[in-house]
Amino acid sequence: MEVGRLPISASHRAKLISAGYTTLSSLSSLSPSYLARELNITDSEALEILKVASLNSRLDRTDGGQAIVNGAQTAWDMLHEEQLLPRITTSCADLDNILGGGINCKEVTEIGGVPGIGKTQLGIQLAVNVQIPVDLGGMGGKAVYIDTEGSFMVERALQIAEASVLDMSEYNDLLHKENRACQMKLKPNDILESIYYFRICSYTEQMAVINYLDKFISEHKDVKLVIIDSVTFHFRQDFEDLALRTRLLGGMALKLMNLAKTYNLAVVIFNQVTTKYMDGSFQLALALGDSWSHSCTNRVILYWNGDERYAYIDKSPSLRSASAPFSVTTKGIRNSASNYKRIRMM
Amino acid sequence: MAEKLIKEMGLPKSMANVFAARNIPTAQEALALTEFELMQLLDVGMAEVSSALARISEIACPPYQTALSLMEQRMQKEDHAGHLPTGLKGLDEALCGGIPFGVLTELVGPAGIGKTQICMKLALLASLPTAYGGLNGHVIYIDVESKFSSKRMIEIGVQGFPDIFNMRGMAQEMAGRILVLRPTSLSKFTESLQQIKDSLLRQEVKLVVIDSMTAVISGSYGLSSDRLLSRDYGQGAPRQNLLAIGDALFCSSDIALSLFLSFYSRSLAEISRIPIVVTNQVRSQTRDEGCQYSFQVQSTEDPAGYDSHLVAALGINWAHSVTIRLVLEAKSGQRFIKLAKSPMSPPVAFPFKITAAGISLLNDYGRELKGAEINRIHSHGHGDVINFDGKGCGGDQWGRPA
Structure with missing residues (x-):
C-alpha cells in the first residue's frame, strides 16, 4: 500500500x-x-x-493463511445473527409475508410510490409498530421520524397509536387468558412520546441531521427505527448540479447503511416517483436516478393494481420478487380490504 | 439554520479560521463536500475534519420534538388545534378539523366547477373572529387569473354569516383583512412571495391562497394558460405537437415550482405555521403518459376511456409535494368534492352544490373511493348542472348555466 x-x-x-x-x-x-x-x-x-x-x-496484510481480518465475520455467524434479529411488522400480514416477516434491522429499505398511495401512512404505522413491547413479539424500541415534506400529521399518528394499543391489549388478553393481572402498560400518549420528530427544510439540514444521527442515537440507544419521509423532496427542488446531488446522495446512503449496521436498527426511506422514457413509452420509476437505486439494500414499490393497493419487492438480496395487497384504513395499514368487509367512514 | 456561520459554531479557533480562510463560511458549503475533499481543501487530518463536521452538523440540524410535545403544542397554542374549519361538516371530520396549518392543500378541478368559490369562502373564513370559527387574521390572496370577485365574497359573507355582516362596519373590516395581489408575470409573483415572507414575520397573516398555480407556471412561459392546456389539443393535434408542449410545460414548470416549493417549505416550517391553499387546473390525459411501472403487465385499458378523463395540469413532482389534494368534479349532473390525497383520511367523496352562501355539502357521509377512481377527474355533465336557487346569483361564475 x-x-x-x-x-x-x-x-x-x-x-x-x-x-x-x-x-x-x-x-x-x-x-x-x-x-x-x-x-x-x-x-x-x-x-x-x-x-x-x-x-x-x-x-x-492478507497473507498467512487463516489470518483473522479485522472486522470480518464468517457467513455462518452472520446466519445465526440474522435469525435472531427481530423484524418490525407492517400490521399487514400479506406485506409482512413478502418482506420475510417485516422490515429488517441492519438494513436500509427504500419504499416508493405515487402520490396518495400511503407512503406517509406506512411510515407512521412503522414508527408506532417498532414500539410493540418485546413480550408481545415486538422490539420495544423508539423511532426517529425525519420529515422533509411536512406531511407528518400528529392527529393521524394518534389514531394509529390508539388502534395499535387496542390491538395489543386484545392480543395480550389472548396470551394471558388466565392471568388477568398482566395489564397493558403502553398508552397512546407514550407511543407519541417515543417518536422523535425532526422537521427538515433544506438539503443542507438533511445532510446535517444524518451526520448528527450518529451522536443522537448513541445518546438514545433505544432508537430502533429511522424513517426519512421523503429522501427526495429537497434533492428534487433546489438542484442544478446533478453531480453534486449524486455525490451527496451517495454519501448519505453510506452513512445510513453504517448507522443501521452500527446500532442494529432499521432504516426506512421513502422515495417519490417520476416518469421515465423507456422502450418507446413513458413509464413510472422511482426518482433520483440510476446510481441512487444501487444504494439501498431493499426496494419496495407501492402501486395501484386495479382498485387495490399493492406492494412489490423490486430489489432485495434475500427476498424473492413478489407482490402483495394491502390497504389503508382508519386504524392504519391493514390486510387488503377484499379479505373482509370494509369499514365505512363514520 | 443552514445559513448559520461556521465561525459562530464553537469550533476550535484554529479550525474555524481554516474554514474561513478556504471560503467555507456556512454549513451549506461545508456539508456539500465529502470528508476527503475537506481534508484536501483545509489541509488537516481525518480526525479534525470528522470532529468539525460532527459539530457543524449538530448545530445546523434543527432541534427534535417528540410527537407528543408536537401535539400538545398544537392543541394549546393554535386556533382550532391547528386547523382552519371549512364549515363543511363531513369534510372537516375527514380532515380532523379542517384544512391543517403548515401544509400545502390543493384544489384541482375543471373550469367553472367552483375552485375560486371555495378559495373565496376560505379567505372569508380565515378573516372571521375565532368565535365564529375563523382565524381572526389577515389573508393574502394571490389572484393570478383575475377571478377574485369582492362582490361575490361579500355576498357569501352576508348569506353565510348574517350576524357578522349585518353589523355596522363589520363587512368593511372583514373584507379589509383580505389582501388581493395580482401578479402579471413570474418575476412579479416572486416579488409577492417575498412580500408574503415579510408579513408572515409580523405574524398577521393566517392564510395564503394562490389561484391558480397552473397559471403562474404556464404564464411564465409566455403562453396563455388556456391555449397551453386547452383540450383542443387532445384529439386533433399530432402527437409530436402535444409532446413538445408537454416538455415545454415541464421545463418551465420545474423552475417555477422549485422556486415556489422552497419558499413554501421554508416559510411554513421556519417562520409561521399557516394553511396554504393553491388551485390547479386540469388537462386531458395523453396516451403517452406513464401510469405503470415496468414490472406491471400492460393492462389493455379501454382506449375510449381516455377522452373523458382529465388529470391535474401539474405533474407528478408537484403531486408529491402537496399534502392534501381535493378534487372537484362533475359526474352525471352532480358535483363532487373528493379528498384524493390526505395523510389522515381514506379517500372519500362528498356531493356538493354552490349556493349563494358559498358551497355546501348535500350530505356529510362520504362515499369511500377505491383505485383509479380516486384520481380521475370527470367533467362531463357539469355544463348542464344548474345549481341556482335563484336568489340573486345571476352570474355565471359559480353555477354556469348551459
Missing part, C-alpha cells in the same frame, strides 16, 4: 513523499521523534501519522 492512500492531511502526505517515504513498509520501523525531525513537524503529528500507517498496514 502506498502512502498516497493514507487518510492524512495533504501537506503531511506531500512532506512524506518528498522525504522519500512512499510505501507503508518504509514507515514501519521509524520512531515518532525521528520522523518528526525528518519531516519538520511536531512529535504528536508524527505519532499520529505512524498510528494511521500501522493500522493500515495491518489491514493490508
